[in-house]
Amino acid sequence: MARRSRPESAPVPGDVLDPRNDVIAAGPPQRSVTPTDEVVHRATGARGTVEKWHRDWVVLRLRGGSTRRVNNLAGGFSMHGETFSLTGVSRTPTSTAVRRTASGSIAAPDSGAKVARASRLWVEGDHDARLIERVWGDDLRDAAIVVEPLGGIDDLDAAVARFGPGPQARLAVLVDHLVPGTKEWRLTENQRSGASPDVTVVGHPFVDVWQCVRPGAVGITSWPEVPKGEDWKTGICRRLGWGTPQDGWRRILASVDSFSDLDPTLVGAVESALDALIDLT
Structure with a gap:
């Protein structure tokens, strides 16, 4: 019994x-x-x-x-x-419902178009910029911060010098694959050293911003491994049967609804960048 x-x-x-x-x-x-x-x-x-x-x-x-x-x-x-x-x-209903943005922020009242700040958020490429816009677009518009793709960071020091950062024109740079020992780590060394208090370098550990989207959000269990020397985006799409990199990117972007679809390393990096740009107190 x-x-x-x-x-x-x-x-x-x-x-x-x-x-x-x-x-x-x-x-x-x-x-x-x-x-x-x-x-x-x-x-x-x-x-x-x-x-x-x-x-x-x-x-x-x-x-x-x-x-x-x-x-x-x-x-x-x-x-x-x-x-x-x-x-x-808590999301307890109230007489005035609290609206949140895709990044999880409490949405600010609509105050119309704003003049952009002199400060900038630089990213490596167009995909980085569009992904950030999809999640943090409301926050960026409310703060009047412009996101600009760099097309890579090989000439980062020269680009920063041309920009001329200052207390009212701060600069944040979001870098892919920012891991000690990598090319990206070496290329950002001068700016990470704190040579200018008005420049902030943040990053995530992944080879490409595509990997910052959680695999479950795009309906896969994990991102495939692509051998060194093979074009990464082409290799990903070939292994997943997604067609061309353009087809793959459309699928990835459409799968992202909020910050919860992203890896915490990217979320934390973008939040740190926005903190550095917006908090001018």
Whole structure:
């Protein structure tokens, strides 16, 4: 005869031997917040509403209007004196619905066309620019930031010198395959060294921005390996039966609806770039 499991019972209040009554062992409570709740990031003291939530990081909208990205750790936040682990932003319906952009930001009210800032976000190619526009387009328009494809970073130092970055004309550069020991790492060394406080170099570890789209979003289990020396995009499309690279790119771009379809390394890199360009306080 199979043994019957004992029914689950509630912890007995005051029973110190019941681990369910051990608050320390249980860890800090988990909770979500609303878009209007003001929280405190305990490690940094940053105080603001939650602009974006990710399991590893959170973007706070500070009281002065600027944003700050902080680590999302267990027990990392507090509100009204209560310490808790932040698990997300609730979507509780209110009289005025909160609209979010594809990047997860709270959408700003439509204020019409704006004059572009002098600051720029540089990317390596057209595909990078279009992918960023698809996810962060609303944020870029609200901040009046222009994304410009470079066509590669072989002459990055010269391009930066021509641009002439300054406090009101900052520059952020998003680089593919930014990994120690690579050509991209060497080509960006001068700009990453902090020679100019108005230049920020960010990147992701993938050979091409296509790989920054999660495989599941495009209906595959993983991105195929392409041998060195073979054109990467052509090799990907051949192995997946996607036709030409143009056909493959249309499929990839159409599969992206929000930041959740992208690898966190790209999301974090773009958020860091926008923080550097927008926060001019």
